[in-house]
Amino acid sequence: LWLRIGAHIQKEFQLDVLLHLTCHLPKDELKRILHNARAAGIRNILALRGDPPIGAERWKPIPNGLNNAVDLIRLIREEHGDYFCIACAGYPEVHTESWNHPELPPSNEARQLDLARLKEKQDAGADFLITQFFFDVDNLLQWIRDCREIGITVPILPGYLPIQNYNSFCKFTSWCKTKVPPTVLRALDKIKNDDAAVKNYGTELAIQTCRRIMDAGIKSLHFYTMNLASTVTQVLQGLDMVPGRSQRDLPWQSTLRRTGSGEKIEQVRPIFWSNRQASYVARTAEWDDFPNGRWGDRTSPAYGELSEYYLAFKRPKVNRVNLWGAPATEQDVWNVFVKFIEGSVKQLPWCEQALSLESTIIKENLKWVNGHGFLTINSQPRVNGAPSSDPSVGWGGDLGFVFQKAYVEFFVPPSMMAKLLKVMPEYPSLSFHAYNRKGEEHRNTPPSNVTAVTWGVFPGVEIIQPTVVDSDSFEAWKDEAFELWQTQWASAYDKDSPSFQVIQEIYDTYFLVNIVDNDYTNDDSDIFAIFTRIITDDMSKDDLRSRVIELEAKNEHLHETLAKLQTIQEEMNKDLTASHNEVTAVRDENQQLKVQLRQLQAQMALASL
Numbered sequence: 219l220w221l222r223i224g225a226h227i228q229k230e231f232q233l234d235v236l237l238h239l240t241c242h243l244p245k246d247e248l249k250r251i252l253h254n255a256r257a258a259g260i261r262n263i264l265a266l267r268g269d270p271p272i273g274a275e276r277w278k279p280i281p282n283g284l285n286n287a288v289d290l291i292r293l294i295r296e297e298h299g300d301y302f303c304i305a306c307a308g309y310p311e312v313h314t315e316s317w318n319h320p321e322l323p324p325s326n327e328a329r330q331l332d333l334a335r336l337k338e339k340q341d342a343g344a345d346f347l348i349t350q351f352f353f354d355v356d357n358l359l360q361w362i363r364d365c366r367e368i369g370i371t372v373p374i375l376p377g378y379l380p381i382q383n384y385n386s387f388c389k390f391t392s393w394c395k396t397k398v399p400p401t402v403l404r405a406l407d408k409i410k411n412d413d414a415a416v417k418n419y420g421t422e423l424a425i426q427t428c429r430r431i432m433d434a435g436i437k438s439l440h441f442y443t444m445n446l447a448s449t450v451t452q453v454l455q456g457l458d459m460v461p462g463r464s465q466r467d468l469p470w471q472s473t474l475r476r477t478g479s480g481e482k483i484e485q486v487r488p489i490f491w492s493n494r495q496a497s498y499v500a501r502t503a504e505w506d507d508f509p510n511g512r513w514g515d516r517t518s519p520a521y522g523e524l525s526e527y528y529l530a531f532k533r534p535k536v537n538r539v540n541l542w543g544a545p546a547t548e549q550d551v552w553n554v555f556v557k558f559i560e561g562s563v564k565q566l567p568w569c570e571q572a573l574s575l576e577s578t579i580i581k582e583n584l585k586w587v588n589g590h591g592f593l594t595i596n597s598q599p600r601v602n603g604a605p606s607s608d609p610s611v612g613w614g615g616d617l618g619f620v621f622q623k624a625y626v627e628f629f630v631p632p633s634m635m636a637k638l639l640k641v642m643p644e645y646p647s648l649s650f651h652a653y654n655r656k657g658e659e660h661r662n663t664p665p666s667n668v669t670a671v672t673w674g675v676f677p678g679v680e681i682i683q684p685t686v687v688d689s690d691s692f693e694a695w696k697d698e699a700f701e702l703w704q705t706q707w708a709s710a711y712d713k714d715s716p717s718f719q720v721i722q723e724i725y726d727t728y729f730l731v732n733i734v735d736n737d738y739t740n741d742d743s744d745i746f747a748i749f750t751r752i753i754t755d756d757m758s759k760d761d762l763r764s765r766v767i768e769l770e771a772k773n774e775h776l777h778e779t780l781a782k783l784q785t786i787q788e789e790m791n792k793d794l795t796a797s798h799n800e801v802t803a804v805r806d807e808n809q810q811l812k813v814q815l816r817q818l819q820a821q822m823a824l825a826s827l
Contacts, residue, residue, distance in 0.1 A: 221251065225258035235260055236305060240268030241284040245293065248284070252297055264305040265290045265344070273709035276315070288338045295343040306344040308336050308374065310352050310361040314395055329364075337370055346372050348440045351379035351390070353423075354397045355430050362436075376431055379442040380449045381420030384410040389570060412615065421449055425456035432457075538710035541565070546716040548591070548631065551724060555588040567706035568595040568699060576611045583746040587626075590753045591634050593728075595699070596627035598671070600738050600745070606674060613684075618676035624735040624745040625671050625687065629728045635660075637752045638731070645748050647737035651689055653696045654729045666690055669734055687734055696730050 224235045237260055239251065255263070267287045270277045279285050284293065287306055294302055309316075312324040312332045324332070336347065347370075352358050362374055381387045384406060391398055402423065409415040428439055441450045454460045541563065545551045557563040559573060559581060573581065579599045588594055599622065601611045606618030613620060630638065635652065639660060642650060649669065651661040663669075672685035703725040711717040735745040 221254055221258065221260075224255075224260055228258075228260060234262060236262040236264050238264045238266060239290065240266045241286065241290055242268050242271075242280065244280065244282040245284060246282070248290070248293060249297060252294060252302075256298060256301060261301070262303045262305070263294060264307075264348070265294065265339075266307055272705045288335070288342045291339055291342040291344055303345045304343060306336075306339040306347050307350065308347040308361075308365070309350045310358045311350070311354075311395065311397055317395070333364060333368055333370075336365065337368055340370055340372050344372060346375060348375045349377045350394060350396075351377050351442055352396065353391075353402055353427070354399055355427055357397060358431070359434055373438060374436070375438045375440040376436060377440040377442060378424060378428060379444070380424040380453060381406070382417055382444070382446060382449055383413055384416050385571070386444075387416075387420075392570075411609075411613070413613070414615065417449065421452050421456070424449070424453045428453065428457055538707070542707065542710070544711065544715070544717045545720055548720060548724065551720060552589060552591055552593065555593045556585055559584045559588055559594075566595070567702035575609070579610065580746070583749075587628070587746065587749045587753070590749075591631055592626075592749055593629040594626055595629070596625070596732075598622055598625045600624040600735060600743065602739055602741075606676065614674045614676060614682065618674050620674045621672070621738060623669075623671040623738045624743075625732065626745060627730070627732040629724070629730055631724075632727055632729065634752060635729045635731070637755070638748070641748060641751055647735055647740075647743060648733055648745070648748065649736060650731060650733045651687075651692055652729045652731040653693070654727070655700045655725060658729075660729075661689070663689060669736075671734055687732060692732060699730050700725060 221237070224237050227233055228235045237255060239248070241248075243251070252263075265287050267277065267285075267290070284290050291304055291306065294304055309332060312329055316328045316332050317324045318328055339347070349358070358376060365374065379390065387406065390396070405419060406416065409419060431439070441453070443450050451460070542554050543550070545554065554563055555566070558566050558569065561572060564572065573584075576599060577584065577597050580597060584594055584597060599611070601620060601622035603619045603621060604611050606612045606614050606620050607616050608620070611620060611622065632654075638650075638652075642648065642662065649663045649667075651659075651663060651667075653659050667689045669687045670683040670685070671687050673681055673683040675681055703721055708718050708721040708725065711721070733745060733748075735743055737743040
């Protein structure tokens with residue numbers, strides 16, 4: 219498929235195509251692909267070793283396969299001579315597998331070894347190299363000088379990944395152990411909750427970085443777009459590298475070209491822009507903005523950011539057994555989720571960062587339900603008209619108001635799923651959708667349903683709905699969500715171990731469920747009420763009594779805290795009253811002095827007559 223896509227792009231759009239080829243296939247299959255690429259008229263290959271298979275910590279060649287990119291480059295040259303222009307990868311901060319220790323920077327010896335391997339790629343026949351993305355320009359330029367000193371003479375294209383949102387920036391730099399200058403970290407920390415500000419900063423930083431690189435004598439750049447081209451377009455415009463007027467027709471007109479099977483005609487376009495085609499393109503050009511977690515369009519080419527190939531397996535080498543322990547029962551697994559909510563477990567396969575600030579509002583509820591088998595992987599509280607500047611739930615800048623429907627997404631065992639289905643009709647404000655791994659589906663929403671769960675009202679613009687629950691997207695997401703049980707958790711244990719067996723059982727039997735509470739205006743509406751109902755129905759009298767005592771203790775603590783705050787407030791009010799009285803007294807005294815001054819001035823004026 220990818221070969222057909224590449225051939226189509228080259229033929230229909232007249233663009234040079236650089237096909238990526240890795241060592242995951244047997245040598246004969248690689249030869250077949252190269253033959254077909256040549257037959258399709260493709261002239262450029264990016265030769266990579268590729269990442270380890272899913273679940274593997276290190277690379278291991280497949281039977282009848284190749285060891286590394288050097289072998290692949292040699293194969294291409296042996297089979298096709300100079301027909302293909304071959305690119306390879308370079309690592310200014312050293313390939314992560316060459317690091318002496320996962321948490322320590324690479325030694326000078328590791329750096330020299332990595333450069334020697336890069337020289338082997340050139341000697342095998344590589345025509346140019348593209349670097350791993352970077353943010354430290356000084357380090358990049360020194361690395362290029364080091365390459366030249368050992369005889370690497372081929373062109374070097376710095377690879378740059380513009381910062382498009384804060385979560386992706388943290389994820390990518392963590393996976394690739396990228397060195398980030400402190401000035402960049404400080405700047406991002408101040409704006410990390412404002413997606414638009416982060417994107418604007420990322421664009422300006424990219425322009426400054428690329429301009430500095432080109433001022434150093436480098437004339438070619440490579441951008442990692444992650445299938446989101448608008449930021450890169452802005453960077454190129456900032457670098458004055460885009461013609462003032464497009465040299466081709468509107469992008470969609472390429473589909474009107476004639477092919478061997480006849481004319482391919484665009485099927486649908488709104489009539490309103492029939493005479494303003496450029497306006498139509500401009501209006502739709504930003505549909506891919508802000509692609510983070512819950513922020514995006516399911517039709518976007520970047521949909522499903524956790525599945526992006528380039529960084530799919532470049533994750534930190536963490537000891538997963540140390541991280542999650544060795545659970546022997548389902549309750550042990552539930553306890554891991556509770557510890558994640560508490561913060562003592564730093565990440566889960568579905569959650570690579572700590573609980574978001576907005577979810578701390580419902581932290582106690584999350585701990586309660588996770589401890590009883592509702593294993594949450596995503597959630598948000600109900601919000602009804604909070605200021606957009608609110609530090610916990612705000613977004614989109616100032617002067618707006620934001621709204622949210624309460625949302626919870628979780629795994630649940632089949633026995634609890636049956637109880638959930640039984641009581642769900644008693645909660646008419648809740649909509650839900652559930653799948654298990656085998657495809658068994660339960661829902662109370664219509665097919666292809668889309669529900670906005672976050673929206674904002676801002677001056678002078680239409681209502682913004684950045685977050686939706688989309689049933690079609692959920693169907694695609696559930697495959698990835700279930701797969702993480704195996705690829706990220708079960709693979710940490712021996713297949714004969716109790717831990718592997720319990721994770722496998724969860725993978726095979728649990729349901730993935732999302733619930734939305736559509737009653738966002740009712741202060742008494744509680745999305746967790748249905749969970750409490752199911753959990754307490756199964757509790758013994760002693761357990762219920764213990765739960766009541768626990769809640770009463772928490773309520774008493776809250777009352778004590780409230781009483782202390784009220785006391786502080788009363789003292790502050792007294793101080794404020796005293797200060798007000800002092801200000802009033804000073805104001806009165808000042809007024810009396812002014813009267814006396816005027817009287818004195820009048821007396822002096824009379825005395826001078």
